Amino acid sequence: MKNDCHYHPGDPAKWHCRECQLHYCSACMPDADARRQHGLCPHCGRTMRYLGAATEVEPFWLRLSRFFRYPFHADPLIVIAVCTFVPLFLQQDILGVVISFVLLLALFKYTYAVIRHTAEGHMKPPPVATAYTGEGFAIVIQQLLVFVAMVALVVASGIFLGPLPAMVVAAFAILALPASIMVLAMEHSVVAAINPLNLATLISRIGWPYFLLYGFLILLTLASGAAQEFAASHLDPAIAQPLAGFLNSTYTLMLFHMLGYLLFQYQEELGFASDFQEDLPTTESSQRDRTRRVDADIDMNLKEGNYNLVAGILEEALKRDTHNPIRLSQLYQLALARNDVQDLARHHVKLLRWMIAHRKHQEVRTLLTVLARHDPDFRIQDPELVVDAADLLFHQQDYRQALRLLKDFHKRFPGSEQIAPAYILVARTLANGFEQWEKAISFLRFAGKSTTDEQRLQAINTYLEQAKRQEPLKGPRASFGPAAETKQAGSF
Structure with a gap:
């Protein structure tokens, strides 16, 4: 049975x-180890069963064109070419x-490796070295023994039970031959490959697609x-023989790839789990990314409606x-979605700093409005944060909100180094936003009395000249943006 994710319907x-x-x-389990098939349930902490690609693999009948292309990748072509054409020159x-016999063994060894390789989730053929190196040549002998055992079983049935039972046994042996090849490729056991119970179980679990x-x-x-017969009938034997061998090898690889697929x-019905190996992360760290685990926990708890738990995770x-x-x-x-004003008030300092750093004007305005509505006496208690927030609002032409933040600044923060920058900003807001030149001049003069910084005093003088000419108060030409203006000469 194919199942979708509980939290992401439509995702396998x-x-x-x-x-x-x-x-x-996979999105819900970013910290699980798919290679070792180990993962802990985020709810109960128990070890979970790994399903692999069982819920997302497409049916084999939709991949027929890929099966036909499979033998024509570089690695299987090299194996086929070596095993087919080298004997011609011996x-x-x-x-x-x-040598010819060894090459034949290598070809059959490679074809059986294809079944296991595909069953493990590798949709690309195994490398050439699989055919000629390492162990695995014994599987060819094992397959020969399987054929001998099946024939012996049919003959014995005919001798001891009669022709009709022998025909039934022969029909089952022919029908179960692909299943026997699959069992042998996966278990490397002659006994398992001829065990009627194993074969019947495999066929029944796959169901009608096996017969398809x-x-x-x-x-x-x-x-x-038919292709080999045509080659033998119409072509010269020197061409027909290698061509027939090439076609037979190609067909065999295609067949064994289909069995592996x-x-x-x-896999779920057969009791094992594997995944598309090319799609797995290449590094262990990516599977155990703490950030992705937090994201997954937040996502799942939001969908469960556990908002208090989500807030705790975030904190x-x-x-x-x-x-x-x-x-x-x-x-x-x-x-904001929960209208949790207490949480907003408790975290307003870090939230405002984040909003200001990322120039999120609307978020600043919304946060301040919500907090003021809940508590009319609400005030930001950090003078530098007040100036930075007002600066952002000023540059977004939100002049009234900027003035509200800066109201009575010198009374709230007496002796603060931010008094001069705050009242320069008030002056610029009054001049540029409301064309109140006289008030702007008054605030500029007050700012001049509140600082001894030469660069800032020069900027104040520049602003005073602009205000007297009733021109918009612009920062020094050396500034390259709002942040630069804030730091240079106290201009905002």
Whole structure:
């Protein structure tokens, strides 16, 4: 049965918790180890069952064109070419026969490696070295023993039970041959490959697609045989023989890839799990990314309606990374959506600093409006933060809100170094926003009395000249933006 993720309907599940009876996709389990097939349920902490690609793999009948292209990748073509054409150049002596036999073993070894390789989730062929190096040559002998055992079983049935039972046994052996090849490729056991119970179980678990595949295999066999017969009848033997060998090898690789894919497609029914290996992360760290785990926990709890738990997760995350813009944004959006004014007030300093740093004018305005509506006496208690917030509002032409922030600044923060910058900003707001030149001049003169900084005093004099000419108060030419103006000469 194919299952979707509980939290992301439409996304295939990769993990299943038997305790909670919940299915999770890869996005819900970023810290799980798919390679080792180990993951802990985010709800109960129990070890979960890995489903691999069982819920997302497409049926084999939709991949027929890819099966036909499979033998024509570079690696299988090299194997086929070596095993087909090298014997043509060998002398017909003992050494030539031995080499030809070894190459035949290598070809069959490669074809059986294709089944296991595909069943493990590799849709690209195994490398050339698989055919000629390492162990695995014994599987060819094992397959020969399987054929001998099947024939012996049919003959024995005819001798001891009669012709009709022998025909039934022969029919089952022919029908179960692909299943026997699959079992042998995966388990490397002759006994398992001829065990009728194993074969019947495999066929029953796959169901009707097994018989559909069987039909495709018959068609492929007939097509391959017809092509080889045509080559033998119409071409010179020097060409027909290698061509027939090439076609037979190509057909065999295609067939074995289809068998491996059938195992991959029905892995859940067959009791194992594998995934598309090319799609797995290449580094361990990417699977255990703490940030992605927090994202997944937030997403799942939001969908469950556990808003208090989400708020707690965000606060814990911000303790580890105070200035994380993503977490601050999530905290702000959650509190605003819940109309949690207390949370907004408690975190307003860090929220405002994040908003100012990222020039989020509308968010600053909204936050200040919500807090003032809840508490008419609300005031920002950090003088530098007040000036920075008012500066952002000023540059977004939100003049009234900027003036509200800066009202009675010198009374609220007596002796602050921000008095002069604050009242320069008030003057610019009055002049540029309301054309109140006289008030602007008064505030500029007050700002001049509140600072001894030469550069700032020069800027104030420049603004005074502009105000007397009733011109917009512009910062020094050396400034290159709002942030630069703030730092240079106290201009805002």
